Amino acid sequence: MSRNCIDELIKLKNVRYHSFSKHLRDTFGSSVYKISIDANFTCPNRDGYKGRGGCLYCNEMGSGASHIKRNLSITEQILSGIEQIKKRRNAHKFIAYFQAFSNTYAPISHIKKLYDEALSINGVVGLSVGTRPDIITDEILDLLEEYSKKTYFWIEYGLQSIHDKTLKLINRCHNYKEFEDTFLETKKRKIKICVHVIIGLPGENRIDVLQTAEKLSELKPEGVKIHSLYISKGSPIESLYNKGEINLFEVNEYISIVADFLERLPKDTIIQRLIGEANRDELIAPKWILNKTRILGEINNELKRRGTYQGYLFYKLKKFFP
Numbered sequence: 001m002s003r004n005c006i007d008e009l010i011k012l013k014n015v016r017y018h019s020f021s022k023h024l025r026d027t028f029g030s031s032v033y034k035i036s037i038d039a040n041f042t043c044p045n046r047d048g049y050k051g052r053g054g055c056l057y058c059n060e061m062g063s064g065a066s067h068i069k070r071n072l073s074i075t076e077q078i079l080s081g082i083e084q085i086k087k088r089r090n091a092h093k094f095i096a097y098f099q100a101f102s103n104t105y106a107p108i109s110h111i112k113k114l115y116d117e118a119l120s121i122n123g124v125v126g127l128s129v130g131t132r133p134d135i136i137t138d139e140i141l142d143l144l145e146e147y148s149k150k151t152y153f154w155i156e157y158g159l160q161s162i163h164d165k166t167l168k169l170i171n172r173c174h175n176y177k178e179f180e181d182t183f184l185e186t187k188k189r190k191i192k193i194c195v196h197v198i199i200g201l202p203g204e205n206r207i208d209v210l211q212t213a214e215k216l217s218e219l220k221p222e223g224v225k226i227h228s229l230y231i232s233k234g235s236p237i238e239s240l241y242n243k244g245e246i247n248l249f250e251v252n253e254y255i256s257i258v259a260d261f262l263e264r265l266p267k268d269t270i271i272q273r274l275i276g277e278a279n280r281d282e283l284i285a286p287k288w289i290l291n292k293t294r295i296l297g298e299i300n301n302e303l304k305r306r307g308t309y310q311g312y313l314f315y316k317l318k319k320f321f322p
Contacts, residue, residue, distance in 0.1 A: 043105065057198070058235055058236075059234035082094060095126045096128070097127075098130060099130050128194070132172075133182035161198065161201055161212055197224065197226055222269070224270075228275050229276070230276055231283070248285055254275075
């Protein structure tokens, strides 16, 4: 179950970015924990609608979702997650996170049934739904808008990069314009949007990554998740890594780039994640991502060392934005 960095962020003092944990405490008056769900959705780049094989970094269980007990019902998964958290924390409020694959890729009636089931469980105070931007229709937006009005709600769009050459290479099966069109239509509905990006994608350097940061600064999503590229067993990227065709960032380089990224985002953008979460048993490389608490602390320390913070460069860059 993903705790979305909440416990780790609480440990940091004088955090120099707009952390999700603080946002949740300010919103609900106490800590709120995310419970990841696998609702047996698939993806259009897996079932042949747009492609086959899924994204380059994703194995058959879904990116970062192999820890979920997918054989259980929605209710059983949430209750199991609540029980696990309560063993460690005095927790009473939870967000049901539909994480695995594309959680709007089904008939409206089925989607609504699953969302309603999650919200019916005592202690669940909101929903977060991960999906792809290229499968969002007006009908889906109508549904998401309905939930956004009646509960605490996030839609999470996987972008990963603004560069079409990268999106093609990693088999996203959509381009940047498709993402931006969906983003702007969603924004019109006043639905909170969290955008996922990955640092370290094949063929991308620091400049490419920071161009993605600057475009997000222009779009101003309510939230951003920054993931580090990692290699999981069974993912298509595994064979490329084993052949030496994939180079991963070293930990210090990653920390530096994340700090650069944060400096370019608006200060009110909520940072929901700063490093990818991997199943220890499935992770091939890099092993340093397993020490998440240390990495989060080092990112914050890097901003302190520079004397900067999230949004530090935003207004300096704003002159380039319309």
